[in-house]
Amino acid sequence: MTRPIRTGASRRSFLRAVGGLAASAAIPQHGLPLVTGLAGMAALASQSSHAATTSGYKALVCLYMNGGSDSHNWVVPTDATGYAEYARSRGELALAAERLQGITVAGQANGRSFGMPAELGPLRTWYEAGQAAILANVGPLVRPITKAEYNAGVGVPAKLFSHNDQASTWQSLAPEGAASGWGGRMGDILMSANAQPVFTAVSASGNAVFLSGSSVSQYQVGLEGPVSASGMNGGSVFGSSTAGSALQRAYASTSTDRLQAEYARVMQRGMGANAALQAALSGVNVPAIPGTAIAQVNTVGTTLDKLSLARQLRIVLQIIAANQALGMRRQVFMVQMGGFDTHANQMRDQPVQMAQVAQSINYFMSALNSLGLQNNVTLFTASDFGRTLLSNGDGSDHGWGGHQFVAGGAVRGGTMYGQFPTTALGTSQDVGSGRLLPTMAVSQMAGSMAAWMGLNASEQMQVLPSLANFSGLPAFMKA
Numbered sequence: 001m002t003r004p005i006r007t008g009a010s011r012r013s014f015l016r017a018v019g020g021l022a023a024s025a026a027i028p029q030h031g032l033p034l035v036t037g038l039a040g041m042a043a044l045a046s047q048s049s050h051a052a053t054t055s056g057y058k059a060l061v062c063l064y065m066n067g068g069s070d071s072h073n074w075v076v077p078t079d080a081t082g083y084a085e086y087a088r089s090r091g092e093l094a095l096a097a098e099r100l101q102g103i104t105v106a107g108q109a110n111g112r113s114f115g116m117p118a119e120l121g122p123l124r125t126w127y128e129a130g131q132a133a134i135l136a137n138v139g140p141l142v143r144p145i146t147k148a149e150y151n152a153g154v155g156v157p158a159k160l161f162s163h164n165d166q167a168s169t170w171q172s173l174a175p176e177g178a179a180s181g182w183g184g185r186m187g188d189i190l191m192s193a194n195a196q197p198v199f200t201a202v203s204a205s206g207n208a209v210f211l212s213g214s215s216v217s218q219y220q221v222g223l224e225g226p227v228s229a230s231g232m233n234g235g236s237v238f239g240s241s242t243a244g245s246a247l248q249r250a251y252a253s254t255s256t257d258r259l260q261a262e263y264a265r266v267m268q269r270g271m272g273a274n275a276a277l278q279a280a281l282s283g284v285n286v287p288a289i290p291g292t293a294i295a296q297v298n299t300v301g302t303t304l305d306k307l308s309l310a311r312q313l314r315i316v317l318q319i320i321a322a323n324q325a326l327g328m329r330r331q332v333f334m335v336q337m338g339g340f341d342t343h344a345n346q347m348r349d350q351p352v353q354m355a356q357v358a359q360s361i362n363y364f365m366s367a368l369n370s371l372g373l374q375n376n377v378t379l380f381t382a383s384d385f386g387r388t389l390l391s392n393g394d395g396s397d398h399g400w401g402g403h404q405f406v407a408g409g410a411v412r413g414g415t416m417y418g419q420f421p422t423t424a425l426g427t428s429q430d431v432g433s434g435r436l437l438p439t440m441a442v443s444q445m446a447g448s449m450a451a452w453m454g455l456n457a458s459e460q461m462q463v464l465p466s467l468a469n470f471s472g473l474p475a476f477m478k479a
Contacts (some may be wrong), residue, residue: 014266016362023313027343031266031390036246052189052190052455052456053451053454053455053456054190054329054330054454055329055454056376057323057324057328057329057330057376058329058330058376058378058410058452058453058454059320059323059330059331059332059376059377059378060183060186060331060332060333060377060378060380060449060453061313061332061333061334061335061364061377061378061379061380062171062183062332062333062334062335062379062380062382062385063313063335063336063337063360063361063379063380063381063382064167064170064171064205064208064210064300064334064335064336064337064359064381064383065337065338065340065353065357065381065382065383066167066334066336066337066338066339066340066341066381066383066384067163067338067339067340067341067342067383067384068163068166068340068341068342068383068384068385068386068387068398068399069249069340069353069381069383069386069387069402070093070340070342070346070350070386070387070395070396070402071084071383071386071387071402071403071404072090072093072276072386072389072396072402072403073090073093073095073117073350074116074117074120074354074403075099075103075114075115075116075134075136075403075416075420076114076115076116076117076423077092077094077112077113077114077420077423078097078102078114078115079111079112079113080423081111081153082112082114082423083097085422085423085424086423086424087422087424088424089389089390089425089434090389090390090391090423091390091391092347093346093347093391093395093396095117099117099118099195100115100116100117101115101116101118101121101124102114102115102118102336103115103116103124103127103128104127104128104414104450105415105416106414106415106416107415107417108416108419108420109415112226112420114416114420116155117351117352117354118292118355119352119355119358120354120355120357120358120422121203121358121372122358122359122361122362123357123358123361123362123405123407124343125362126361126362126407126413127405127413127414128413129413129414130210130412130413131365131374131407131408131409131411131413131415132365132405132406132407132408132411132414133405133406133407133411133412133413133414133415133416133429133476134403134404134405134412134415134416134417134422135404135405135406135416135417135418135440135445135474136403136416136417136418136419136421136439136440137386137401137403137405137418137419137420137421137429137436137438137439137440138401138402138403138404138418138438138440138442138445139175139385139386139400139401139402139436139437139438139440139441139442140157140160140166140169140170140438140441140442140468141157141438141441141466142155142156142157142444142466142469143155143466143470144181144261144441144469144470145437146437147383147428147429147430147431147437150431150437151431152174154265157169158174158175159175160385160400161385161398161399161400161435162175162176162398163341163398164176166384166385166398167384168209169442170382170383170384170385171183171208171209171210171382172209172210172212173442173443173464173465173466174279178202178209178212179212180209180212180213180214181208181209181210181211181212181213182210182211182443182446182450182463182464183201183210183211183332183334184201184209184211184212184213184214184216184218184332185213185214185462185463186213186332186450186453186455186463187200187201187213187215187216187330187332188213188214188215188216189455189459189462189463190329190330190332190453190454190455191215191216191330191390193329193330193476194326194327194328194329194330194331195326195327195328196273196276196328197216197327198217198219198269198273199219199273199277199319199326199331200216200219200270200328200330200332201213201216201217201218201219201331201332201333202218202219202220202221202316202319202331202332202333202334203218203219203220203221203333203334204220204222204223204312204313204315204316204333204334204335205312205334205335205336206220206336207220207419208334208336210334211332211334214394218334218378219273221277221315221319222312222315223308223311223312223315224315225277225278225281225315225318226273226274226277226278227274228274229475253402272371276326276332277319277322277326279325280322280325280326281318281319281322283322283325284318284322284325285321286314286317286318286321286367286371287363287366287367287370287371288305289304289305289307289310289311289314289363290304290305290363291303291304291305292305294307294352294355294356294359295352295355295356296352297339297348297349297352297353298345298348298349298358304360304363305379307356307359307360308337309335309336309337309356309360310359310360310363310364311355312335312336313335313360313361313363313364314363314364314367316333316335316364317364317367317368317371319331319333320333320368320373320376320377321371321373325406330453330454335357337357337360338351338466339353340353340383340384341397342387342396343392343394343396343397344394344395345394345395346396357381361379361405364379365407365408368409369375369409374408374409375408375409375410376409376410377408377409378406378407378408378410378411378449378452378477379406379407379408380404380405380406380445381404381406381409381450382404382442383400383402383404384398385398385400385402386400386401386402386403386432386435386436387399387402388434388435388461389423389424389425389430389433389434389435389436390425390433390434397433398435399433399434399435399436400431400435400436400437400438401421401429401435401436401437401439402436403420404445405474406445406449406477410452410477410478411476411477411478412475412476412478415476417440417474417475417476418440418474419439419440421436421439440474441466441470443464443466443467443470444467444470444472444473444474445462445474446463446464447467447473448473448475448476448477449475449477450463450464451473451476451477452477452479
């Protein structure tokens with residue numbers, strides 16, 4: 001049933017939400033319909049919140065892989081027993097041993113060794129250089145549970161194996177419909193440290209619950225920066241050559257109608273934020289994306305500088321480089337890449353996806369190092385869920401636990417954190433078809449990064465309510 005918009009605070013919240021939408025990277029900057037263009041303006045949530053420890057500058061970047069990445073092929077056991085178990089359980093999805101490049105590993109059982117496929121070579125290089133780490137078997141958990149408890153339905157997270165719900169759970173710790181994400185909740189606490197709070201939570205890939213907070217509104221950018229409202233700067237709007245100037249006058253005027261006045265204020269703030277960001281970006285110079293040849297999934301090849309993920313990371317890099325001009329101390333970003341729901345053609349498509357992610361991260365990390373910002377920025381990967389060890393004949397199905405990467409100069413790299421699972425069927429961690437029960441919770445992974453961002457223990461609990469159910473945080477971040 002459609003419900004009317006209420007007045008007062010509800011109306012203002014609605015308008016801020018409308019103003020906070022921005023055109024995604026896939027939408028052209030010119031020729032947008034009026035409503036889409038207006039949605040591209042930034043909201044300015046100017047409320048203050050108490051801040052944690054916020055000296056210096058730090059930024060967190062979420063690289064989200066939509067669809068559920070089959071990370072069992074991203075990090076593979078190479079010791080004789082481990083590889084045999086992996087090959088037996090994966091069948092035609094197993095990578096040949098000769099395709100795997102060995103990695104340095106600490107913190108796992110004696111005698112275990114691991115490798116990464118050649119397509120992840122650039123990411124492996126950062127790992128071996130001590131600026132990237134592997135987080136083993138991560139997934140949503142309400143509390144630690146056993147296989148027996150899972151089978152009894154005790155302590156099981158809601159709506160497992162559902163794309164929408166598990167994407168939301170990774171980003172917010174709740175199924176689809178969550179009002180805020182843990183990145184946005186961090187922003188609620190950290191935004192008062194920033195001279196321009198509107199740039200606290202920034203998405204380069206459209207709307208995402210990860211960046212939504214109670215006070216902070218996500219600011220969305222396109223691949224080239226701020227996205228302006230269509231029709232404001234000349235041209236025709238629905239056939240009218242005068243509509244643009246009429247819009248400018250409307251946004252500049254003061255109306256006695258509360259709805260119109262609030263909307264005008266939101267638009268004015270949005271246009272002011274866009275202008276401020278555009279001015280700051282004009283003063284930064286970041287390395288260009290190299291024109292490295294790179295494969296595409298089921299189509300002709302392209303070059304890295306045309307790849308959406310690399311271009312998203314470049315605009316994030318530009319905003320990070322402008323942190324002093326913008327007066328920023330803490331920021332949270334999000335970029336996304338799709339195509340990871342590999343029920344079919346996995347062995348054809350997955351190597352391409354790996355190369356695209358690894359090359360994009362390599363560009364981002366190389367650029368950060370060249371700018372001297374590597375110790376100020378931490379990038380981490382996330383996805384809806386891991387996938388089944390068992391093949392469905394041409395791919396893998398929805399799973400649970402999976403392996404993630406975290407990269408940056410503040411990472412205690414060259415190490416695998418958490419307990420790498422036995423990659424075999426029928427184990428105490430296999431809850432069916434090789435769906436692995438996670439041994440590191442998303443909230444624990446997030447808690448370590450929240451602590452690095454400056455949140456104290458009680459603030460971490462505000463952001464990650466289930467964190468109290470777990471003992472300790474994985475120590476993959478430096479102080």
